[in-house]
Amino acid sequence: MTSIPHDTPGEPDPLRALGLERLRCRTSMKWRTYPEDVLPLWVAEMDVPLAEPVVRAVTEALALGDTGYPAGTAYAEALAAFAAKRWNWDGIAVERTAIVPDVMLGVVEMLKLVTGPGDPVIVNSPVYPPFYQFITHMDRRVVEAPLGAGLRLDLDPLADTFRNVTAGQGRAAYLLCSPHNPTGTVHTAAELAAVADLAERYGVRVVADEIHAPLVAPGVTFVPYLSVPGAERGLSLMSASKGWNLAGLKAALALAGPGAAADLARLPEEVSHGPSHLGVIAHTAALNDGTGWLDALLASLDAGRSLLTALLAEHVPAIRPCPAEATYLAWLDCRALGLGDDPAEAFLDRGRVALSSGLPFGTGGAGHVRLNLATSPEILTEAVRRMAATVA
Template sequence: MGETCDELQRPGAEPAILSVPLAQLRRERTSVKWGRYPDDVIPMWIAEMDAFPCPPVVEAVEAAVRRGDTGYAMGGPYVEAFTEFVAAEWDWHVDGASAVGVADVLSGVTHLLRLLTDPGGPVVTSVPAYNAFFEVIEACGRRVVQAPLTVGHRLDLDRLATVFGELTAAGERTAYLLSNPHNPTGTVHSAAELAALADLAHAHGVRVVSDEVHGPLVMPTSTFVPYLTVPGTERDFVVTSASKTWNLAGLKAAVIVPGPGAVDDLRRLHPFLTYGASQLGVIAQTAAYRDGRDWLHRLVAELDANRHLLATLVAEQLPGVRLLLPEATFLAWLDLDGLGLGPDPALELLQRSRVALSPGPIFGRGNTTCARLNYGTSPEILREAVDRIAGSLG
């Protein structure tokens, strides 16, 4: 099963990244994660980790503020740092000259969907899917087309073939919004699955936009495959950022990477749309990509330990819960049907146990018995949360 986070924090070693005490989090954190609920609630909902920050990022941001380097961002060093990182981690060699910086992943996705589809046109996504996908698609005047995953939470290629075929036969310009790795299930799509998806999309003239913000957070038992590294993706796009991996959602920056056949499409974006990344966000994320790889590898080891701890706690204390052991991210997908909590189990658990989870229905059609749990926290907080849930069930 691997080491626990407690075992990873040995005498003389650096403190575990995921070891911030609950009292300290409540006292010092002012983000929406910690401000939405009263202090008696353990927040395990939004995708924000309870992590000590990456030291090179802290040093870079502090130094920038001290010297007054808080003007408008230059994107070149950020893109360069990103290309160096993906080459080192995944042997993915990106042409930095073709990549474009944007404010954040969701704004990049928005710009691409408007480019690739018509007003009111279809954007397909596999559900359960990241809840913000639905909001982004609707906000840019497109319509969501939901294509469920298989019962094993893999891409349902047969269903996608049917959906793509129906939409394009009707003459609609269609995009597919991919979550790679998949949020909320933590599924890591294989190279074969991604290549099959690319073949389907190409055959039907569907353009793929892959959100790969969780790409570096793949567990040691799996291998992350950047979508643009598989054959047949030349006309597609990746949008990504250091924001999730290094817990930098408040320091905004992101990058759009086009396939070789999509470079001209990306150049059609008005330059104004590619502004908006924060100078401090660019500085922070550049430092993360360049100098934060050791921190990242420590974090993944701690998340690996936490996912196994969660599996053990659920098996021992919550036998009515089905946990899909995540292969990536710091998010776990739980089926709470066996607890008999009624039509809104996440709300019921919030009221009973004072633990906040993300309710399943926000991730797409169905999923009424499911919830997403953020295990990017300390083992102590994780244990307390499961203890509270178990104790509340009587």
């Protein structure tokens, strides 16, 4: 198994490295969707420079003209080593992995392996909007099993949902978001083991989107779904994309539990043509050599969560943030503000700050917004000032 170097001490804070003027030079979706007077804290892009090992690896590949098609198992080996060190999990078998273009396209391919047209796919709302879009586009049926108290998995209603969708002996899948987007909830080992037990009892296949796995708060433990008892027939998607801000360098890995190896083996060969070779190089470098950068980021994100909570309490106390354990996203309950079902619209129109509307996240999203806090303290402070001005 490939070894990961010790974390580099004294890494600079990635979220304090770039000012607003420099960030506005970017041409990505975050910075080009809205006019320049709008402060964008919506889509999941971080305001960071890339980790130096990633820049070096991609630059060397470009210098070599190494821009062909991806090959080999270096990415899977790097993830296996990262998982062993980070999560104390030795369960990634390289032979039960496959490179896919990105996590959502990987989710689609995994669902195609275990369901057919018209079959139900269960999701825990409020949840990442593309879950609804991709499931519907692939001619599957979305069934919601909303999160329960504390925005955690609600196992009794989940069991009822599993029972209902399989009553006719049809196929069904459960698309698990872990850690959960938008709430930042990190599912416990006990919760995931209970999910695995329910899935086996009712014959529901679990596909876990674990893209935010590297982004847990200090003191919080991420538990890979495939590591819990009973998850042998599960499938998972993982990537360095969110942890190291590599969304534009497309690559992800599909992982199969021992009981799902035959399913993964049926993945069409052409799916492996979609990932970017440069993406694979970048993600591999991040996992192998970018852990010091990641740790600096995690410390800064933790400070950002505390800052956001303090700013809201001082300036807009009617907004209630969900206590997040992971991701760089904040789920904000704005219902007490009287801005209707879509407060993001008011924050944009009157405050000139762009947040993600809660409505596309499904049941439980009305009256909420999602805020991307992966930015500098100065930008975060200005965003809350604008939000407060909206309701002043």
